[in-house]
Amino acid sequence: MKRYWWLGLVFIVALILPFVIGEFWVHVAVEILILGLFAVSFNMIFGYMGQLSFGHAAYYGVGAYATGLLMVKASVPLPICLPASMIAAGICALIFGYFCVRLTGIYFAILTLAFGQLMYYIIFQWYSFTGGDDGLQGIIPPDFLFSATAYYYFTLFVVAAALIVIWYISESPFGYTMRTIRENPDRTRFIGINVKRYMLINFVIAGMFAGLAGGLWGPFNRSIAPDLCNWHQSGTPVFMTVIGGPLGFFGPMVGSVIYTFLMAFVTGFTEYWPLTIGLVIIFVVLFMPGGVLGFFEERVKIIRARALEVGAGESSEKENS
Amino acid sequence: MAGEVILEVESLNKAFGGLQATHDVDYEMMTGELSAIIGPNGAGKSTFFNLLTGYHTADSGKIFFKGINITHWPPHKITRLGIARAFQVSNIYPRLTTYENVRQAILAQQKKTINLFTPASRLARRETTELLEITGLSEQSDMVAGNLSQGDKKRLELAIALGSRPELLFLDEPTAGMSGEETHDTMELVKRLNREIGLTILFTEHDMSVVFGYARRLTVLHQGAVIAEGTPEEVRDNEEAQRVYLGEEA
Structure with a gap:
């Protein structure tokens, strides 16, 4: 455990952060945490299982809508909404994943993208239920989480707890089975593993944590829109993971810090954000291939x-x- | 030691396009055997193994293992029933350590791979260490498997197969790429596994001294068909076997 002393340090810094920075940056920090969890869940499929999901926003969006709809239409308390988001996203991942894990490589990526867009259009078109492209407004967190700082602490603890769970999974025999599927799926069959089934289980778990991240997003942003499911949104964890590094557990989180901070900083004085992030990614890919x-x-x-x-x-x- | 039939193959066929890779093969193995399949390159040895382990599916014919018809089973189910294989070209996890490679096979055998919350490093320690010792890989335990020497990769290949605790083990050219000494050590290990724990083993091999030194029964494949079978002496004296195969080298 001595190797992880810096984690404790990071957590302490995270705890005192709101006392040091202004409200705008507290908002940015919440965003870093939520998108970081989203990216870490994506990396369960990309870094550990070795497949590129280009539709991971589907589960993020479903999670966001599950919490949003439950809060707005049924006034369900947030602590119950979040597990519901995980379950909703998990069911969605089970249905889509059932087909996706039959493929690998570029075909896997394309099919996840197709299902992601399918989800986007369902939410976009189903006006009576989801509000269509008007989105869903008035997702107000409970009083004790109303201030930016309070919501920051809430997010910090939920994300930290989720990361601990994902960390345990990644170090478990199941996590190592994912590595063996990434390294050599054929050999993995011949040690007695049902590769497709294990890929599906991992896909569902990754989807559930994306759903949790989505669930945190609505009450933070006070509203949600179908764009949360769109392919732009699916690209975000891909970029974050490439920037931070897919082979370390914390790579996507590091990527989220860089990506989200840069976005908040750069958009403050220029509209050339896509150009900026494009240059960053080119730089990382060329000079830091491991992120x-x-x-x-x-x-x-x-x-x-x-x-x-x-x-x-x-x-x-x-x-x- | 010898006893009941462990493997029974009935008129097995497999074609790839116009090439008949396995042609009406009948084959039988008794528990406790140590046997070899030989034949020139392209004779269908690897295809035969691939059919028996579910990597390919047979066009026709039947395969029984311990009396159970496994003909169209997928590889993972066949492995779980007790057949393991080591591949001709080492087929390992290059970015995991030697230890992790072996541990994963053992965890799969112990049905612990679905465990989500116990760190893998705490499981199967004794079994993994033991198996690394048996296969002579203890010193390379922490090395990343992709950096192992060719001979060590083949040994790791064998260790992974043994991690499945099979009752029947297929070795596809287990000593390919090994030095003379490594070959000797590996084949002595194979012999010991067969003698001491009664593991039934079927291997293919190019090196005739290995084949005649270790196998107690030989089967000669040629163009996908069995053309001779018997003790090493019988096969050596068999005219057809001499003509298609042994003759080439003599």
Whole structure:
């Protein structure tokens, strides 16, 4: 556990953050957390299972609408809405995933994209239930979470709890089975694993956590719109994960910090946000192929190796003298 | 040790386009056997293994394992029933460590892969360490498998197959790419597994000294069909086998 001291540090910084920064940046921090959870859930499919889901916003959007509709139309309290969002997104992922896991590679990506767009059009067209492109307004969080700071703390604890659960899953035999499916699906069949079934289970779990992230979004933004399901939204976790690094657990979260912070910062003085993020992604892909996190992990390894060499050199010199 | 029939194959056929890769093959194995299938390149040895383990499905014919008809079963079900295989070209998880490679096979065998919340590092420790010791990979335990030497990759391949705790083990050229010493060690291990725990083993091999040194029964495949079968001595004396295969080397 000594390796993870910095996690405690990050958490303490996150706890005192609202006292240091203004309200605008507290909003940005909430966004970082929600989109970070969304990206981490995406990476369960991309980084761990080795398939590119280009329709992950479907589950994010379904989660957002489940919480939004329950709160607006039935006044269900938020703590009950969030698990409901996970279940709704999980059911949706089960139905779509059933077909998607039959494919791999580009075909998997295209089919997830198609299902994502299908979800978008359903929400867009089903005016009487979802409000269509008017979206859903007046998703007001309960009084004790009304202020930006309160909602920030609430989000921080929910996201932290979700990350701990996903972390456990990634280190469990199931998580390692995902790695083996990524590395060598054929071999995995021959050690007795029903690869398709395991891919489906993972797809559903990833969808559930995307749904949880979506559920957090509505009360934060006070409203939701069908765009939450659109392919732009599916691209967000892809970009975040590429920037942060898909092979480390925290890569997508690092990506969310960079992406969301940059967006808040850059859109403050220019409308050229897509150009900016495009340049960032080109830079990362060309010069940091493992993402920012992968890049720094590599540096740390090299520095440690050098330190060891130096240490070994010194001790042998002593022996000689 | 020998006893009941563990594997029974009845007139198995498989064609790829116009090529008859397996042609009316009948085959039978008893529990405790250590046997080999030989034949020139393209004789259909790998296809035969692929059919038996569910990688390909047969066009016609039947396969019985422990009396159960497994002809159209998928690979994972066949593995769970007790057949494991090691591949000709090492088929491992290159970015996991040697230890993790083996542990995963053991966890799958113990049906623990659906466990979502216990760290994998706490499970199957004893079994994994033991199996790494048996296969001579203890020192490479923490190495990333993709960085292993060719011979060690093949040993890992064998270790993964053993992790499934099979009753019947198929080895497709288990010593391909190994040095003389490694070949000897590996085949001695195969022999020990067969003698000491009674594991039924069927292997293919190019190296005739290995085949004649270890197999107690040989089957010669040629153009997908069985053309000779018997003890090494009988096959050596068989004219047809000499003509299509052994003769080439003599």
